[in-house]
Amino acid sequence: xxxxxxxxxxxxxxxxxxxxxxxxxxxxxxxxxxxxxxxxxxxxxxxxxxxxxxxxxxxxxxxxxxxxxxxxxxxxxxxxxxxxxxxxxxxxxxxxxxxxxxxxxxxxxxxxxxxxxxxxxxxxxxxxxxxxxxxxxxxxxxxxxxxxxxxxxxxxxxxxxxxxxxxxxxxxxxxxxxxxxxxxxxxxxxxxxxxxxxxxxxxxxxxxxxxxxxxxxxxxxxxxxxxxxxxxxxxxxxxxxxxxxxxxxxxxxxxxxxxxxxxxxxxxxxxxxxxxxxxxxxxxxxxxxxxxxxxxxxxxxxxxxxxxxxxxxxxxxxxxxxxxxxxxxxxxxxxxxxxxxxxxxxxxxxxxxxxxxx
DNA sequence: AATACGGGGCT
DNA sequence: AGCCCAGTATT
Numbered sequence: 357x358x359x360x361x362x363x364x365x366x367x368x369x370x371x372x373x374x375x376x377x378x379x380x381x382x383x384x385x386x387x388x389x390x391x392x393x394x395x396x397x398x399x400x401x402x403x404x405x406x407x408x409x410x411x412x413x414x415x416x417x418x419x420x421x422x423x424x425x426x427x428x429x430x431x432x433x434x435x436x437x438x439x440x441x442x443x444x445x446x447x448x449x450x451x452x453x454x455x456x457x458x459x460x461x462x463x464x465x466x467x468x469x470x471x472x473x474x475x476x477x478x479x480x481x482x483x484x485x486x487x488x489x490x491x492x493x494x495x496x497x498x499x500x501x502x503x504x505x506x507x508x509x510x511x512x513x514x515x516x517x518x519x520x521x522x523x524x525x526x527x528x529x530x531x532x533x534x535x536x537x538x539x540x541x542x543x544x545x546x547x548x549x550x551x552x553x554x555x556x557x558x559x560x561x562x563x564x565x566x567x568x569x570x571x572x573x574x575x576x577x578x579x580x581x582x583x584x585x586x587x588x589x590x591x592x593x594x595x596x597x598x599x600x601x602x603x604x605x606x607x608x609x610x611x612x613x614x615x616x617x618x619x620x621x622x623x624x625x626x627x628x629x630x631x632x633x634x635x636x637x638x639x640x641x642x643x644x645x646x647x648x649x650x651x652x653x654x655x656x657x658x659x660x661x662x663x664x665x666x667x668x669x670x671x672x673x674x675x676x677x678x679x680x681x682x683x684x685x686x687x688x689x690x691x692x693x694x695x696x697x698x699x700x701x702x703x704x705x706x707x708x709x710x711x712x713x714x
Numbered sequence: 715a716a717t718a719c720g721g722g723g724c725t
Numbered sequence: 726a727g728c729c730c731a732g733t734a735t736t
Contacts, residue, residue, distance in 0.1 A: 388731085389731065389732095390732095391731095392730090392731045392732095393730090393731070393732045393733075394729085394730055394731090394732055394733095395730065395731080395732095396729090396730055396731090397730095397731080399730085400731090434732085434733090436733080436734075437732090437733085440733080440734090467734095468732095468733065468734085469733085470732060470733045470734085471732085471733090472731070472732055472733085473731085473732075473733085476731065488731075490730090490731050490732075491729070491730060491731075491732085492730090492731065493731090533731090534731085537731050538731090540731090541730085541731080546728070546729060546730085547728075547729090574728085574729095577727075577728075607735095659729095
């Protein structure tokens with residue numbers, strides 16, 4: 357039995373029943389693929405359901421406000437995916453009159469659609485023979501063929517794509533793409549793969565050479581950047597539940613999401629030091645306020661940064677004093693899209709008393 | 715080719 | 726604590 361047939365056979369027995377596998381609609385498949393970028397199926401599934409309910413077809417998405425799209429993305433991370441999707445939807449309206457394309461060339465020209473997503477959507481919605489190379493494919497094929505090269509290299513990527521194209525011969529390209537990915541997600545997993553009941557164990561070069569644990573090649577990880585962020589939580593005595601938030605602009609994390617205004621410091625700072633901080637002064641220019649009081653510090657771990665976030669409550673002396681323009685007031689009932697860290701604070705920070713335990 | 719970009723789950 | 730996830734855009 358050939359490797360390709362073994363994979364398809366395994367897939368048909370073990371495939372998970374997922375909503376985007378019950379359609380050939382390129383729009384629905386595209387939505388699922390973008391949500392699943394760097395995101396596990398279990399984590400993305402509820403977002404997919406809510407997203408498709410809010411935007412059943414492409415024109416619904418194209419006509420939405422960016423803030424609404426970001427709101428549905430809230431908590432999922434990599435928010436540029438949501439912004440790019442919204443832009444891509446508008447591109448499809450202009451270029452194709454609202455009909456989502458299903459060919460690789462048209463798809464990859466869309467915002468936020470790279471090689472992987474274009475190949476995935478094209479193969480699954482129209483059976484175009486374009487191979488996907490994602491983390492699963494890299495792992496499965498590197499082990500199966502005992503490939504030691506760095507998948508970050510262009511040459512290795514091309515080789516993996518070629519191997520996928522060979523596997524596709526005589527099979528539906530979309531089904532084979534999904535079969536290898538599902539195999540990587542459920543059977544040939546990163547750590548402790550289930551080689552004991554693997555249908556490809558007799559074909560697996562890595563298993564024969566005892567290289568399963570070290571393949572695929574991994575570049576040594578860099579240590580993430582440490583940052584100390586001090587958030588200014590303004591409180592208006594006349595309506596103490598309101599939040600004063602600022603939209604993250606420029607570049608950097610959480611672009612277009614809303615957070616408390618913040619001041620960064622090289623090390624953790626005390627309440628007095630915050631008062632003396634020049635950025636703090638600039639923010640509070642022309643505002644009368646009480647002295648800052650530390651409410652709580654939270655440790656927030658991201659892939660590339662380790663944040664120590666300290667939240668300082670600052671009471672306004674006058675209920676409606678003029679505040680910097682970039683600060684907007686929000687009532688708790690209708691908050692804008694915010695990163696997880698803000699929600700963590702709002703859950704825990706409602707209590708009282710300073711606590712500085714990273 | 716290298717880096718930035720979130721958040722969560724599993725070992 | 727470290728790894729890695731159905732990656733893409735930017736540098």
